[in-house]
Amino acid sequence: MKVSVTDIIDTSKDLLVLGIFQEDEDMSYEFLNTLFAKELQEALGLGVFKKTYGEVYPTKFAGLGYRRVLVLALGSKDEMSLERVRRLMSKAVSYTKIYKFESFSMNILSLIENTGRFSPEELGRASAEGLYLSNYSFKKYMSIVPENPEKDIQTVTLTWIKDKDNFLKGFEEGKIIAECTNFAKDLVNEPPMLMTPAYMEKVAEEIAENKNIKLRVLDKKDLEEKGFGAILGVSKGSEHPPKLLILEYHGSEEGPVTAIVGKGITFDTGGYNIKPTGSMETMKCDMGGAAAVMAMIKAAAALGLKKKIIGVAPVCENAISGSAYKPGDILIAYNKKSIEVTNTDAEGRLILADALAYVEEKYKPDVIIDLATLTGACVVALGSSISGIVSTNKELQDALQKAGDVSYDRVWPLPLLEEYKDSMKGTISDLKNTAATGYGAGTITAAVFLQNFVTQQKWAHIDIAGPAFLLEGKDYLQKGATGAGVRLLSYYFLRN
Ligand code: BES
Ligand code: ZN
Numbered sequence: 467m468k469v470s471v472t473d474i475i476d477t478s479k480d481l482l483v484l485g486i487f488q489e490d491e492d493m494s495y496e497f498l499n500t501l502f503a504k505e506l507q508e509a510l511g512l513g514v515f516k517k518t519y520g521e522v523y524p525t526k527f528a529g530l531g532y533r534r535v536l537v538l539a540l541g542s543k544d545e546m547s548l549e550r551v552r553r554l555m556s557k558a559v560s561y562t563k564i565y566k567f568e569s570f571s572m573n574i575l576s577l578i579e580n581t582g583r584f585s586p587e588e589l590g591r592a593s594a595e596g597l598y599l600s601n602y603s604f605k606k607y608m609s610i611v612p613e614n615p616e617k618d619i620q621t622v623t624l625t626w627i628k629d630k631d632n633f634l635k636g637f638e639e640g641k642i643i644a645e646c647t648n649f650a651k652d653l654v655n656e657p658p659m660l661m662t663p664a665y666m667e668k669v670a671e672e673i674a675e676n677k678n679i680k681l682r683v684l685d686k687k688d689l690e691e692k693g694f695g696a697i698l699g700v701s702k703g704s705e706h707p708p709k710l711l712i713l714e715y716h717g718s719e720e721g722p723v724t725a726i727v728g729k730g731i732t733f734d735t736g737g738y739n740i741k742p743t744g745s746m747e748t749m750k751c752d753m754g755g756a757a758a759v760m761a762m763i764k765a766a767a768a769l770g771l772k773k774k775i776i777g778v779a780p781v782c783e784n785a786i787s788g789s790a791y792k793p794g795d796i797l798i799a800y801n802k803k804s805i806e807v808t809n810t811d812a813e814g815r816l817i818l819a820d821a822l823a824y825v826e827e828k829y830k831p832d833v834i835i836d837l838a839t840l841t842g843a844c845v846v847a848l849g850s851s852i853s854g855i856v857s858t859n860k861e862l863q864d865a866l867q868k869a870g871d872v873s874y875d876r877v878w879p880l881p882l883l884e885e886y887k888d889s890m891k892g893t894i895s896d897l898k899n900t901a902a903t904g905y906g907a908g909t910i911t912a913a914v915f916l917q918n919f920v921t922q923q924k925w926a927h928i929d930i931a932g933p934a935f936l937l938e939g940k941d942y943l944q945k946g947a948t949g950a951g952v953r954l955l956s957y958y959f960l961r962n
């Protein structure tokens with residue numbers, strides 16, 4: 467997709483996308499009337515056009531050398547937001563595809579710029595995110611060309627941006643963030659027969675081709691020697707040996723070190739506490755945290771962040787076989803704490819326990835952020851539009867929440883309650899992997915469990931179980947993988 471930012475309206479394109487702010491109704495009508503006169507009035511019907519944000523007026527006629535004109539209602543200027551910019555872009559992309567066109571030209575950004583409410587960089591970043599996130603599809607396994615094949619959009623023209631240099635600076639960043647998010651989507655959308663720990667290692671090797679990135683891999687033998695009892699326990703039932711993948715990003719050797727840790731269960735059957743039909747089908751998404759971490763390391767290098775970030779992904783499969791771990795087994799984690807497995811489906815916290823304890827000991831990071839499709843309870847509490855966050859540090863939590871609000875890859879805080887600590891205590895071991903009955907609060911008790919493996923640092927745990935994988939697409943996010951966490955972390959690192 468070639469995107470150009472020009473001063474003049476480009477007349478060689480398929481679709482012209484125009485916008486009208488509620489406040490500018492008269493002026494815009496006048497403007498549109500001079501361009502399209504009678505046809506537009508007929509198509510829109512004067513007085514019928516309500517201009518409520520989100521309404522779309524696809525006209526049936528050509529004009530100014532365009533094959534079609536699309537008018538988007540922008541709502542009021544006060545309510546315009548960067549998220550609306552992303553969604554407007556996705557509208558333009560989807561209508562271009564509906565019409566089977568290859569290009570569109572849009573003047574809306576200049577109208578938004580004129581409100582003076584957004585910096586050119588912000589506008590550029592959000593526009594690129596909307597564009598590149600919307601233009602994603604995962605069709606590689608389709609042998610039969612669908613009846614109405616979606617054409618890829620070839621060219622996009624954005625007209626009349628005044629401060630082009632700063633707009634383009636933001637646009638480049640947004641493009642990187644969106645492309646890395648799409649990279650994470652690709653990893654999660656791959657079928658689990660292909661997406662194994664060994665495949666993830668190959669992906670990590672490719673990421674580490676960048677000169678600022680170093681890959682370290684602990685394979686099964688290393689994990690056995692070093693005492694990663696929890697990861698080894700979870701992976702016992704699988705024919706794919708586990709891996710601990712560590713991608714070190716060296717953008718600077720000064721300043722704080724941040725570790726990002728992602729749950730990498732390549733498929734979660736539930737183990738002997740097997741998931742029922744209806745709960746297992748989407749469980750290839752259970753490495754969404756690991757995918758986000760790897761995509762973030764890729765993004766850090768592409769954005770040229772002046773930071774040291776350690777990306778850690780414990781990767782294995784929670785499968786069933788004669789050798790699988792069982793309820794009642796006791797695993798010894800990397801920090802020597804013993805854990806009784808009370809439910810083999812609470813496997814994510816087990817592999818994270820080992821990974822968190824290891825990263826704390828080995829790298830002594832100042833900040834640890836983990837991302838995991840950890841609990842169904844989080845989906846019940848918050849649904850699929852927002853992730854849960856539980857943190858030991860208010861400042862870190864606030865910074866992540868702010869990054870989430872601006873990127874719209876949002877997080878909502880849940881408390882790390884003292885009172886719930888006892889819920890995860892063992893009776894014949896130090897810990898159990900599920901809470902005693904009667905506690906509820908599954909997302910919090912999971913975090914309480916993880917807290918036993920991070921003792922020193924500022925820590926935030928982000929439960930992406932809801933937003934990581936959608937059953938239905940919406941705006942710039944498609945059905946299936948969303949790359950949840952990549953935009954959140956990218957904005958966090960750009961701002962902190
Ligand atoms: N991978 C699941 C959590 C999940 C659920 C992710 C829905 C995405 C969508 C996790 O391993 C799991 O099964 N957790 C259990 C924990 C329980 C046994 C304490 C759950 O949430 O039911
Ligand atoms: Zn599970």
Ligand code: ZN
Pocket residue numbers: 731734752811813814839840
């Ligand atoms: Zn899981």
